[in-house]
Amino acid sequence: MKNDQQVDAQAILEKYDKENQFRTQIGKWAWVVTFLGVALTIFHLYTGYSGTLPTQKQGAIHLGTALGIVFLLYPAKKAWMNTQKTVPWYDLILAFTAMYVAYHKIIFFDSILQSRISGYSMPDVFISILGILLVLEATRRTVGLPIVIVASTAILYAVFGNYIPTQILSHPGFSVERLAPNLWFQESGVFGTPIQISAKFIYLFLFFGVILVHTPIGKFFNDIAFALTGRYTGGTAKAAVVASALQGTVSGSSVGNTVASGSFTIPMMKKAGFTPEFAGATEASASTGGQIMPPMMGAAAFIMMEYLGVSYATIMLAALVPAILYFTGIFIGTHFEAKRLKIYGMPKDKLPIFKDLMIKNGYMLIPLVVIIGTIMIGYTPQRAALYGILSAFLVAYVRKESRMNIREIVNVLEQGARVALPVIAAVATAGVIAGVVSITGLGSKFAAGVIALSSGHLIFALFFTMIACIVLGMGLPTTANYVVTATIAAPVLINEFAVAPLAAHMFVFYFGIVADITPPVCLAAYAGAGIAKGNPFKTGVTAVKLAIAAFIIPYIFIYNPILVLVDATPLKLLLAVTTAILGMIGVSSAVIGYFARSSRIWERVALFGGGLMLIVPELMTSAIGFVLLAAIWFIQSRRPDEAKDQLESSAITV
Template structure:
């Protein structure tokens, strides 16, 4: 039974998460993959502790080794991974060619630097063209075609910009040699900020997550969530939200979180009485929120830190209140749905004891506290990751079933590289798009277009930016989506409309993330629907309803950035936080159609309006919203009492 369940999970991951479509039987090449994987992980641990190499060299080893592993592991077409019994000769050639053209930056480092002044030679041009083509192909294999299409269009735009009739977008055009060498050899292209941050910070945090998974922290989080929330109304759904929020602290994959946690929580929600679509949507929307949940958040948060020039602790703190509101909205939504369907909590006999659980497994939280403490103490994210890795390794020694022997240690070191492959490829390709923006001045042209379309009104600029982020997010991973929108869209909001920088970057970050649950391409919702045997599109629509906070909160912190801790005092933060939670209660009630009894359409509209007014950090607005909410609560209470009395009379008759 357990084996069948694992097979179903793997099939769902292979269907909706491209990074799981790797070859499982590659013969003797497995030794090469293991060697390269271990070498890459040890390289990052070594440079993390003793100091990184010059950024171009660090990035070249990071990307080049990853490309080599990708071509050995990932087949050219989905489905071939089960048919091929070894690595085809052409993929071996591609793997070592990709490694060479990337290591070329290290082998000829000094001459390449000199070539920036004297001009690049024919070999440099060939190497750069091959490097870009191989990077695009590796990204297609690990992440999918959409991001490759976007990057390819960007390159064609750079090449043929002089043929575009629209004056706003046209430019003189650039030669193939100029485009290829600029994108491959300069800091504004493939080896720009995204890949540098990936090489310095992201890899180490991903490896930290791998070790934590080995300690079976996922099961502990599930048990902890049920111990805390399982006994309340709709306890299974609330536990799913709490478990996903906890797991989101160590994983940034929406689909992976949905499948890992949902394989356990979704059947329990269905058994309790929730509809399949609602069960899948609850898990998908909560798992997607993991990318905005401090302390680790998604990999994009580290790039945001570099773009904004602030400490990672600043990013963490700024994300905290919006993340709490996001999960509060989903949590309250499950409560109202449970009340509506009369779904109670689980009996105490079926729930783990919180006290016993913390005594037995509470030590598993130590690595997270180490990470948070190290960052808040002012150390670099790199140092925090290393400290967290050391703490996670010590935690793994505490129990016999998680203690690593040599074989398991080798496996964990290799997995550290494997989980990073899609992100490395994605940020490298995102660097191509960012490089095009730099070469062509597309950012300025985009700004002019947004201003023209919006008529100079911020609200319209925000709506257009939101739509762009969601559309890009349907094909791009969160990190790549953020790189593109942070390069093109965020500067428009900051420079042209005076939006606080951290609020603008959080805005594009949020809307890139929720593409995973926004139809028609909502992979996390589809993965949850696969587990629940539910209608995928209906699941996506339900997930959007549950995660409605993610569509509202970004607008609020743009107009009043108290929620991202800009110009904040303890008093106004407490007041804003309290009214925002009340606001999310009203919005969730409106979406579900239940407050203390079923709501009429007019009541739902008023509740939604009241919720928005409460979330806005303004005394007059919040007061008006609270009065509306209390009025509807009073009306429904009277109606509920009347209904109860009527039922009693009918029963006596």
């Protein structure tokens, strides 16, 4: 059974996760990929320890080497993934050309700096055009076509802006000779903030995650989750939520996390009595939350740090309360669904014992403690990642079965580069989009459009921003989505509506993430449905219901940013978190259709309204919400849980 699950998991990854659609047989070129991958990881470890190179040089080695590996590994068409026995000649040309056009910035570093004053030559223009085209093609192969379409549209907009009839969007237009060098050689384009942060911080944290994956920490997290929650009502689903939250500390991939955890948890949930759609949705929604779960979060969190000019500890702390509320909402949803279906916990004798697990394997948490501790006491994320990597290597050597020999160490170093490839390509292309926004002034034009559509009302501006983030998220990876929305949308909320900067950036960050579970394009939900063998669309709808907190909490912390620790005092924060958790109980019970008993429609409306009032961190509204929830509980607890009520609830629950 285990082998079958592994085969299915790999097939699902290849189907829904573009990052896993690479060649498996490349002949002698495998040695070149290994050399480049190991060299790139060692380069980042060395510069992380001794100090990074000037940003343009660091970025050139980071992007150029990654592009070379991409063209050696990823075929031009998915259908060629397992049919080609070696790297075709044209991909070899693309690989080494891509490396050269990036390294060109290092070879001619001084003359390129001088060209910013004297003007770029035609060879510089040619190199720029070639570099941008190769970045777009590498991104198409590793991430997918949608982000390439967005970037290409942005380039066309920059060149042909003078032909746009709408006054609010038109601009004089830029020649290709002026645009291409600006996007390739300047800090506002391909080699802008996103790729710089990727080269400094993101790569090291991704490598840290790779090392942890090669230790038994994943199984340890699953065992901890089952030890803590397995014996309670709906224990298998609750364990899946807890395990995914823990896995989220080392993984920022919604689809990858869904498949890795779901291969184990989804069959157990189905066996316990949950529907395939609910089992797949539980894992997908919990795994998607990994990108907002400190300390690792997603790669976009590091870019947010740079955009806001704050420490990574600030980002971590700001994300903590919303993440707790997110996972609490899913956890409560699984509880009420289990109560509705009368699914109980697992026998205690079949569950691991928490105390024994911590005595035997508690040392595996040391790398995470090191990461969190070093960041909180003021070390840079770069230094924290290095200490985390070192401690993870040492942890792997505690037990004989997890020790790595030379071959395995080389493989881990190579995997560090492979995991980073899609992120590097995505942030490079996002840099193209951000560069166009900067050059053309699209940000201010977007602001004018949002203000016009919203008539100056913040709630409408938030709604339009949410829709834009979700739509972009259906085609763009989270990191690229955040770069675009943080460049265009977040400044509108900050400058035009006086929203706290941290709250505005967290808002667009959240809604870029939930696109992974929002139909019609909800890849994490599709992956969960693939493992559960359920209906993909129903799985996506159920995932949205379970993750309802992600659609509510961002609005709350915009209006009252205490939830992201802006102007928060301990007492106010404690009250806000307590009432918000009670609110999530009301909202989750409403969408599931069960509270003390199966809920009638009017009761669900009252529970939802009361839950929203409790989530709003204001004393009066919270008090009204609490009274509403207490009243429904009293009414339901005095009513027998009749079969008729259960059927009524089932009929309106997807």
